[in-house]
Amino acid sequence: MFTIKKANLLFWIFLFLIVLLQLSLSSSPNFTLGVALIHAVAIVLILRVHVSFLNVLIKKYLKTHDTAGFVISAVSISFATAILLTAAGYFITTKLLSDANLMENELISMFCGMLLVSILIAGMSYSIELFKQNIASEKKHQELRNSVLEMEIDHLRTQLSPHFTFNILNNLQFLIRKDQDEALELLSRYSKILRYYVYESQNKWIKLDDEIAFLKHYFELEKDRSGEDLEISCQWDIPENTLLIIPFLLSTFVENAFKHVSSFKEEKRYIQLHIFLKDENQLFLHLKNASGQQVSNPKKGGVGLKYVKKRLELSYKDNYELELIPEADSYSVRLKLNLTKV
Template sequence: MFTIKKADYLFWTFMFLMTLLQLSDDLSFWGAFIYSITITLTLRVYVVYVVNRLANRYLKIDNSTKFVIYASITSVFIALFLTLQGYVIIRLILSERMGTMNEMVSLFFGMLMLSILISGVSYSIELFKQNVESEKRHQELKNNVLESEIEHLKTQLSPHFTFNILNNLHFLIRKDKEEALELLSRYSKILRYYVYESQNKWIKLDDEISFLKHYFQLEKDRSGEDLQISCQWNIPENQLMIIPFLLSTFVENAFKHVSAFTDKTNYINLNVFFKNENQLIMEIKNSTDTVLNSTKKQGVGLKYVQKRLDFSYLNNYKLDIMSQENKYSVQLQLNLNK
């Protein structure tokens, strides 16, 4: 992976080679080599201990003007230092010809332009790094807030779900005791599933589908005879994972807001299938009383389902919700992983 640290190494290697190439025309190879290393190391120290500190200081207070002023002043000093440094190394230590006064002045201005360029590049890099870190902190904060909301959602769903079960059980006991006992066993499995699986961040898709089938059947048994209900399941065996209680949110919403017309057909149609090896499709449609349901309070589950999808399946899902007159439909396309 190409990182900023690697880019930094490549930049200073490039600086050394370019300096060596420029100096090799006027100096011997070893003279140009030693002077190039000295220039590169000096500029590196200057960037780390001067430019970067100036950049960090004035980026925090968002004052680029002061950075430009101080960086320009320090660039003059570092250019002068590099020129004198070259004179000492080449003339006094290596005993090579350094050049005339005019060449020394040209060298000074060359070093000045180089130090100003490096200061600008370093400032840009620090600005980029701070923006990346700021975006990362912002994303982490968003994720933490969303996780808190999801945990809050679970605490709301638990009593809400239990209340629905007790309501259903009361209705079924009055209908048929034997049927009630059988359904009580099914309720027990659902409750056990809810208690244990709600603590997991990811669960097996097969377990979630099994839970959804039980939940759908119970809602179907509780519903009146005037409600036409159909469901289709085409889920082959798989090793895919999913976040818990995502699909049941839409089923609960359909049964909660289904119409109660006496002169029209009331219906709920559910279809769950695979489009390819890992793309799950869920389609659910129900009749609805547009006027009546516009005054109903939306359930807490549906309120957060979009956020849960964004958090766990960003760029890996498509959710289409359509509300028309006397008709409500949901289609969810979900790309799952093992």
């Protein structure tokens, strides 16, 4: 992964090579590769110290926003760096090249050039430090957004928990109206559903197969409870997979269907469900039930659908398509999810 530290290292290597190449191509015949190497190392080290002081100054400025103090300090540091660079050049030229007269004639020109380089490096350092601060700030904001997102998802999960528990407890009255053997069978199915609810509802992601198994238990339970006048059609085209899904997502739609079909007073009551996979990770849910309540008064649809829409938006964002189709005597749900693998 390409990081800021790597970019910083590459910059100084690039600067060293540029300075070395420039000095090696000098017109002075005595400016050998060894001398050029020494001079390039000296220039880069001084500039590196120059940048270190500037970074401290820039960080202080970004906190205090003292513009006047920052400009004066930055110019002073640049002047000091230019003097050091000029002195280093003078020392190397006079001691290693024995070219004192040439250096003395060009000291002012060298100083001006080094000052320009120092100021340019100062500007680059400020831009880089500002860029790094913006990245750090954006990272903190993203972490905060993720934290808020997780809290909102957890909140929705806790909202769904009492909703599901209420549905279970509301159906317990059915148990006492059956004979003992059938009541025990129903209790066994309830225990499987509640076990799944207690353990899996706390997880952020669960296996798709576990959610499908839960739905099958739920359908078996509702078949016994609803009686023979309710026509139930289920298709489960789910091959072996390693896909993950958020818990109680699909079951919320199913709960809603059973809730409203039970209040439908017409002769023909039905629920049709088809869940299938395409392209390995695309899950489709097609659900239709006989009901007129959502059309006549859609605000009484309960909390389930409201929360499941929020969970879809928070957990899947652009990876889902949901279509709710209320009609005169039926209600349809068409859901498409792009799931992730284990």
